[in-house]
Amino acid sequence: MGRRKPTHVVGNLPFAVTSFVGRQREIREVRELLATARLVTLTGVGGVGKTRLASEVAAVSGRSFPDGAWLVDLSGVGDADLVARAVLSSLAIVDVSNRTVEEQLVEHFADLQALVVLDNCEHLVDMCGALCNLLLRSCAELRILTTSRELLGVAGEHVYTVPTLSMPSPYDPVTLGSLAAYDAPTMLVERARAVRPDLTLTERDADVVARVCERLDGIPLAIELAASRLRSLSLPAVLDRLKDRFVLLAGGMRGAAPRQRTLWALIDWSYELCRPPERLLWARLSVFAGGFTLAAAEGVCAGPDLPREHILDLIDHLVAQSILAPVPTDGPPRYRMLETIREYGWHRLTERDETDALRKRQCDHYLALAERIAGAWNGPGQAAGLTELRAERDNLRTALDWATSTPAADREALALVTAMRYHWCADGFLGEGRRWTDRALRVADRSGPHRISALWVAGWVRLLLGDLEAATAALDRCAADATALGDRHALGWVSCLRGTAELLPGHLAPAIAAFEQTVEDYSDDDDVVGMTLFQLAMAQAHAGDRSAEATARRGIELADRRGERWTKSYSLWTLGYSQYIHGEYDNAVESTRAALEIQREFNDHVGAALMMELLAWIAAARGEYRHAARLMGAIGSVWRRIGASLAAFGPHLGAQHSACENTLAQSLRQAVQSAERAHGAALDHAQAIRYALDPSPIAQEPAEQPDTMLTARERQVAELVAQGLSNRQIAQRLVVSPRTIDRHLQNILCKLDYSSRAQIAAWTARSHLLQ
Structure with missing residues (x-):
């Protein structure tokens, strides 16, 4: 029986909830394959444990993949077009880019030494194969491990057939002691004792245990199910029922492989019980x-x-x-x-x-959930609502797929994409939002009143993705339909978003006019006014108008009356921006940190990045150059992860960013600035926010700390350089490519501001003396 050693692994691998039995040989063989092959497919009968083996291989291979091991569960993905998006979601990459998902993945993995586990590919073989082919051809250091009942058929694919768990031969005499040498009976006994802690086995039971495992073909899932029956049945009774059931149901799936028929028979037996x-x-x-x-x-x-x-x-x-x-x-x-x-x-x-009726009821349930969350948006519970939508993403996708594929459900499709608007626009799923809104509008009646709300939502999503032309077209159509039907709420949103369409490219005068008109005309619509005020304040601040602060405070007051948090954070940010523009740096820091503190409740990476940008600009203006450089490193990493840039939010913010960059270039030595940026870039999203809110530890750091500039892998490489190993020898020692070691060495030289391996060796020796 193997036990996973506790170790820190970069990635998203789940923690096991049951012990992992055996499979040490299989783990070793798959790892050996991954050392030479870039694509390995684990195949085998359903229930044989492909997923669990892949997870264990990934978990124990952490040192070979310093940039992470990532599990992508495709079991809930029913649409081949969503395979790449499922990978993006598993990597926690926030999709607010106007590029294709595939392009974002290629850019993300381009220089990473990582392992991706694509789990349950059998129903999406063609799309999985195409994605693997693209990623492997574009990303030199990437490895992919897939699980599938069917091969992907991609060039370079290495196949590993996962065997059933080991069992004694039917002809060999067994004892309780000898059974411990085999994985299948070990698992059966362990799982049986989990449901019956008082289970005591005698030597007479050894043969029964072996025969039960034989009937189950050593399939882990089959053993799990059979063990659960020991709660109410004895071992001999389980064996007897297995024998009868397999005979009775052997032909239950005539087109399937024999082992699939065996597994089907077992599940069928559980169903009948x-x-x-x-x-x-x-x-x-x-x-x-x-x-x-x-x-x-x-x-x-x-x-x-x-x-x-x-x-x-x-x-x-x-x-x-x-x-x-x-x-x-x-x-x-x-x-x-x-x-x-x-x-x-x-x-x-x-x-x-019952499938059609259940799909309809499932769609209705999740539509009601999404509408409840959207209806309560401008009040307490916003973050909890978005968390609930994220947890139900697979079910929401299933509902959207059914609604957009069923002609009679076009109203449900339009209502659902509208109800999910804050999931798309405030929770970092813009690309997905555009796909579903476009699809819902495409299948719906072009003249129906139910399109109106979906049209302004489509306009909002497209605006945030930077597609101003498509956004304007959607808003124009919405305005025409809403005017004809007297839909005042939709017209309010159109009015607000028209201002956004002017603000983003930097057209301040028409943006301010549109926002002011919206506030005046729709003063009784808090949803619209709340979204308008912080944008009006930002436009006024860009124009140098001191009324920006009063406008921002009005937005804060409106949010506080409703218990609303998301637009409040943006109003605080615009308040801080106006204070920064006018040199009130202490007040600006206080306002912006208050805004960022609220963002910790959300998944809005764009909002957090904008607020950290402002804090970096303030720091540079106050002469806190190392703090500003570290923040800029963290912000750059955030923008890269979400596939967006500050440029999408207008030329005025871009100009402030450039000014900050110029200040840092003139005020810090390149080595120091590079080191601070590297520190910042190494922070994940939560760490970056935490640092932005409390940068005090930097004040106690000496001007240069090269030992903390290096990542754990870079320190490891430096140690081996000091031992006199060549790049190729280091690569062999760490089981990576020489090209990867070359890259690490260049990073080390740059961060330490050195030019030779001898300097690295001397620095390593000094570091040891100081420890």
């Missing part, structure tokens, strides 16, 4: 993608034949039978199915001819 209400709920729960809450299960799955008040008890029973698994969360109770179990449930739902 459920009570009728449990079977019904199992089938209906298969409509959810990526997990679900108890409230969702009650709202979508309940009916005359399945009372709402029974859902919780039925879920408890399905959890006990390993059909469902609770998902750790700080929010409401949440559950998910293994994908194989979900596929089986969908098959049963299809037999009941």
